[in-house]
Amino acid sequence: MDRTKIVQLYTHAEELGGQTVTVAGWIKSVRDMKNFGFVTVNDGSCFKDLQIVMNRETLANYDDIAHQNVSAAITATGTLKLTPEAPQPFELTAETIEVVGASAPDYPLQKKRATVEFLRTQQHLRPRTNLFRAVFRVRSVAAAAIHRFFQERGFVYVNTPIITASDCEGAGEMFRVTTIDPANPPLVSEEQATASNGELTAGEVDWSQDFFGVPASLTVSGQLNAENFAMAFGDVYTFGPTFRAENSNTTRHAAEFWMIEPEIAFADLADDMNLAEDMLKYVIRDVMATCPDELGMLNKFVDKGLIERLEHVASSDFARVTYTEAIEILEQAVAAGQKFDYPVSWGIDLQTEHERFLTEQHFKRPTFVTDYPAEIKAFYMRLNDDGKTVAAADCLVPGIGEIIGGSQREERLDVLERRIEKLGMDKEQYKYYLDLRRYGTCPHAGFGLGFERLVMYLTGVGNIRDVIPHPRTVGNAEF
């Protein structure tokens, strides 16, 4: 189709002014002033709309257009008239307007302001609203910036598997992936059980008959797989969906979400934090440069402090504090009268209220908390010389809390094996992971960034359901 996108009108207004152009888009509003009228259209190519002016005398189907409903698809041909004195830089004086697809009068998103809760029931239509047009453009631009950041630095993008036969991290409940019919599952027979030397029990589900021949789940993290590739390419990253079957109905949890997990070889925790800080700043700057209209709308209607906060984060050094120091800060705050629901003492897992106090009240900027007690962190994190903390670093940001969890990995075979044994884990399950420590191990580190949390941070949107095209939460897989 021969048409000009509205974004091109804005980027090439000077040269297109006075020219005849054809645009295609969806009607946002029609104002009929009797002898002339205004049709506002958007074609999705940019946040800004185009105002079309139509004249009853020259437009044969003036009345037809004047009666179109919101969201009707049209094409319009006319002269682009520059209007330096008006709020918008130009308008299109229509010669012809054609209705491509009318919109039925019961269109659910009429001009009156709809709640985000209602819009969640209209997920197929909500991208047409200003709010979601802004959110999902920012999401796309942020994703592209993340790829560009890593590719420019020579990182190799690795698509780690979504379906996995191992629950390596033990990170919460997992979804089963299966082709077995639960109404009629194949069961282990007495003969099989006897022949298995006690490995199988008669009457339990016979997983050898499932698609993969073993029980399989949706991944909770690509990290262990990514390490395989970091030991070959040095610097790698994943960017893909991950899953949690947790029955938690909060504004920050979804059953399906995207994660970015870089993994870097010949690197320690400081390198890891530097990478995370550089990446966050890169993405923030890129979104600010690419989406000024979207951020302007979000700053005006969603979160009045948004732009100021993003500017502040992009230009300030992140705070870095050890867990032990953080506990002292929290204890001092309690002594000075600060109330927390959860008591503070060395060894506790920091709660969101603690994290938000540190990053919002105390440091007033993004904050890395490092060197957590080994007991509350994952088995693969590197044991510090004190024998009780590990080289972990969580990045907390104002308004969200934890956005990044990272660590230097335990690269010492003997230390890692002792840790796995101590935790009562099955060493055989980690054979490949241990192999990386047998054949040319080296210090390495990585982190996981929850992409939706980043988008919430970039947009000021408070509910994860509103930054995911079609969110999946407990009880909800519609659309």
Added chain:
Amino acid sequence: MDRTKIVQLYTHAEELGGQTVTVAGWIKSVRDMKNFGFVTVNDGSCFKDLQIVMNRETLANYDDIAHQNVSAAITATGTLKLTPEAPQPFELTAETIEVVGASAPDYPLQKKRATVEFLRTQQHLRPRTNLFRAVFRVRSVAAAAIHRFFQERGFVYVNTPIITASDCEGAGEMFRVTTIDPANPPLVSEEQATASNGELTAGEVDWSQDFFGVPASLTVSGQLNAENFAMAFGDVYTFGPTFRAENSNTTRHAAEFWMIEPEIAFADLADDMNLAEDMLKYVIRDVMATCPDELGMLNKFVDKGLIERLEHVASSDFARVTYTEAIEILEQAVAAGQKFDYPVSWGIDLQTEHERFLTEQHFKRPTFVTDYPAEIKAFYMRLNDDGKTVAAADCLVPGIGEIIGGSQREERLDVLERRIEKLGMDKEQYKYYLDLRRYGTCPHAGFGLGFERLVMYLTGVGNIRDVIPHPRTVGNAEF
């Protein structure tokens, strides 16, 4: 860690020549010539290796290094000596070499050439081989090129859901996603069955107790969701994992693979083919420019015609032929003595042998076959004026067969409803999809590109298991 990556040595050889640098990497080979020796290392930052020269007189731990096994991790500091007369442009004269992580003598990938079949059992280590170093770098570069292609053109990246409650396309068997224990599933009671007015049957699995409250599966395509966003943003694309639970054990099928699915509004089938052709050429050119060493290796050891074929495709127009014409070509070939396993006549689904004949023998270049019989294509494809074919376009490429399947979508509400009814599908399930035709419908089109097939095409690798970091196929979810 303060070190120079090997890629930097190659890109900045002139300025680094004569300087002292520190590198870190994994040993690929050690040659001990008694008084001096050569250590070849690679750090993954580029395909090329670095040759380190060590001298027994000046290197205190010469013997230790000389006895290191393949894949040991080391750091080396020394002078970068430019060697314009030698095959490699420089070498590192070592002052110190430190073993960071030794490699056990039973390292499974010794220098002797391993088969790809054996390497599939060593997926955690195979990225360290030249073959997989090339393949997975190309995969990463191709993925980045795809994102760049679409972002440069203003497309919005949409993460369509992985978990879905609908089997919209009916595209083959799907994996169930569940938290129900198949050994002990909740069942519909007599009371529930009675109360449900026949919707539920006593004794069947009670899906309302599953995580999402309904039966859920892994997506086979993000297209229908992507259309929701194309009707707001105009141009969108997905790039994410998709799944097929097909019990097919071929070199071209995996249970988990990545797909790219652009969707464009105010566009017809010709626009769609133009987009597909532009995208393929863009990616090929980008990989050729970015990965000359990788392609050189693949061209030498995997597929001798690779580079010539890629150059040819990047510079030639794709053929375009209707299905009806394609059938005539095949029938004429049969008349002229060409043998096919499957008989040819109008109405058949083209088999791989037919596709390959068209693209390899007849047109000798990538070929779009368009306007297939409606009966063998999906319900959402736009019915042509002849009433019997639909506006579909499959792109066939030499050596692979179908790599892209696209179509203009049926945007006419009445035609689409008739099609859904005719096929006996449940209209209620497609309520949202039909809504897009009720509220501002417009001509639109899109396609699906199987990313792994593209990587096979770009690398000449013949088995899909060797272009996926950790492939999932029937009976196989290891690693």
